Amino acid sequence: MSSSSPFGSQPSALSPRIASRRTVHDVAVVGAGMVGAALALRLAQDGFDVAVIEPRAPAPWCVDDDVDLRVVALAPSSVALFDAIGVWKPIETARACPYRRMHVWDALAPGTLDFDSADDGTATLGYIVENRLIQHTLWQALQRDARVGVQCPARVAATAIDGERRTLELDDGSRISARLVVAADGGDSVLRELTGIATRDRDYAQRAVVAHVTTTRPHEATAWQRFLPGATIAFLPLSDGRSSIVWSAPETEAARLLALDDATFCSELGAAFDFRLGTIASTTARAAFPLRLKLAERYAAERIALMGDAAHIVHPLAGQGVNLGLRDVAELVVTAGAERAAGRDFAAASALRRYERRRRSDNALSAHAFDAIQRVFGSDAMELAALRGAGLTLVDRIAPLKRLFARHAAGR
Numbered sequence: 475m476s477s478s479s480p481f482g483s484q485p486s487a488l489s490p491r492i493a494s495r496r497t498v499h500d501v502a503v504v505g506a507g508m509v510g511a512a513l514a515l516r517l518a519q520d521g522f523d524v525a526v527i528e529p530r531a532p533a534p535w536c537v538d539d540d541v542d543l544r545v546v547a548l549a550p551s552s553v554a555l556f557d558a559i560g561v562w563k564p565i566e567t568a569r570a571c572p573y574r575r576m577h578v579w580d581a582l583a584p585g586t587l588d589f590d591s592a593d594d595g596t597a598t599l600g601y602i603v604e605n606r607l608i609q610h611t612l613w614q615a616l617q618r619d620a621r622v623g624v625q626c627p628a629r630v631a632a633t634a635i636d637g638e639r640r641t642l643e644l645d646d647g648s649r650i651s652a653r654l655v656v657a658a659d660g661g662d663s664v665l666r667e668l669t670g671i672a673t674r675d676r677d678y679a680q681r682a683v684v685a686h687v688t689t690t691r692p693h694e695a696t697a698w699q700r701f702l703p704g705a706t707i708a709f710l711p712l713s714d715g716r717s718s719i720v721w722s723a724p725e726t727e728a729a730r731l732l733a734l735d736d737a738t739f740c741s742e743l744g745a746a747f748d749f750r751l752g753t754i755a756s757t758t759a760r761a762a763f764p765l766r767l768k769l770a771e772r773y774a775a776e777r778i779a780l781m782g783d784a785a786h787i788v789h790p791l792a793g794q795g796v797n798l799g800l801r802d803v804a805e806l807v808v809t810a811g812a813e814r815a816a817g818r819d820f821a822a823a824s825a826l827r828r829y830e831r832r833r834r835s836d837n838a839l840s841a842h843a844f845d846a847i848q849r850v851f852g853s854d855a856m857e858l859a860a861l862r863g864a865g866l867t868l869v870d871r872i873a874p875l876k877r878l879f880a881r882h883a884a885g886r
């Protein structure tokens with residue numbers, strides 16, 4: 475393993491803002507995004523002594539602020555995890571929009587795909603929630619939890635193995651050590667780099683243009699998705715009646731969409747969405763995010779585990795990125811808890827390999843499925859049109875296949 479740099483001998487200088495005094499922990503979680511923060515809280519709940527290292531506190535969330543542009547579709551498995559760590563009720567009460575149906579259709583072929591929570595006997599398929607609200611709520615819970623030591627602002631500068639522990643050197647010169655270090659530091663993970671774990675990458679040469687729009691017809695608590703030649707548009711319901719749109723398009727087209735004046739953007743969006751929700755009456759400012767596929771070749775090295783975007787970045791067309799990361803959390807908690815209950819080292823290589831085996835296969839399956847959908851539907855080749863229509867119709871008509879899709883999306 476290619477970790478470590480020789481550690482210097484500077485005295486510890488803990489951050490004056492938020493700092494844990496303890497330097498020896500069971501688990502050190504690097505990165506307090508949605509995935510890292512949820513893991514830290516869940517492990518602390520199970521009696522692990524946890525440290526969290528994060529360079530910046532999330533921006534505060536306030537109910538009077540407009541709905542933030544970044545939202546995620548949370549699957550029931552993610553909601554259940556948030557509920558278990560006590561953050562779901564405050565999130566739901568603050569602002570979350572349940573969606574009960576999903577309707578997918580294609581501009582080039584007649585097939586459709588429909589999911590209804592009633593078919594599954596559940597109240598919802600999931601919830602649309604602002605990233606910032608989730609991060610803010612998790613951060614507040616971290617600060618309240620005496621079992622978690624938060625180091626912020628702090629970054630990992632180096633890491634090395636020290637017997638049965640992994641040591642982290644932070645950018646202020648201080649060090650902490652833990653039996654297990656978890657890299658939850660996002661797609662450009664420094665820890666992944668420091669431990670020499672390679673990734674397989676694909677740049678989709680696309681950007682996701684996001685905005686919140688008002689439509690003249692109600693969204694019907696439905697997540698809508700339309701495939702177009704070379705692009706995808708999703709309309710996700712918001713609790714104030716607007717829809718959050720994600721328009722994934724090639725770079726140059728995305729740049730053009732961003733540069734349009736509001737009236738032209740609304741009129742192009744309405745037409746591209748086949749006026750399914752009527753015309754677009756207004757839009758917020760727009761933002762865009764580059765789209766890429768990035769899969770870590772390993773999720774584990776000596777006393778280190780990768781999770782969330784540090785381990786896998788997937789195309790957002792299925793709205794599964796953070797849901798997969800939160801399933802990593804659930805798996806690591808089960809694995810570590812079972813090892814410890816059996817009196818074994820919860821961060822031994824065999825335990826981390828088990829975590830890796832279970833999560834890497836699930837994530838790779840999802841990533842490749844989204845990638846295949848993106849390739850088929852992202853193409854404007856007419857010869858693929860029949861396959862496109864047949865694909866949607868086929869999944870919609872074959873009940874077990876459809877149930878499989880629905881179960882996977884729900885994280886069951």
Ligand SMILES: Cc1cc2nc3c(=O)[nH]c(=O)nc-3n(C[C@H](O)[C@H](O)[C@H](O)COP(=O)(O)OP(=O)(O)OC[C@H]3O[C@@H](n4cnc5c(N)ncnc54)[C@H](O)[C@@H]3O)c2cc1C
Nearest residue numbers: 505507508509546547630659660782783793794795796797
């Ligand atoms: C347009 C778009 C739409 C999406 N929609 C959905 C959706 O509907 N549903 C869904 O499930 N997913 C969706 N996703 C994906 C989802 O946003 C990500 O998967 C998720 O935010 C990843 O969370 P994370 O905690 O793993 O990483 P991040 O959110 O990137 O968090 C990483 C954390 O690590 C910290 N960090 C960075 N470097 C260091 C360091 N050196 N030391 C310590 N800490 C560090 C960062 O400050 C940050 O807090 C979407 C993505 C995009 C682009």
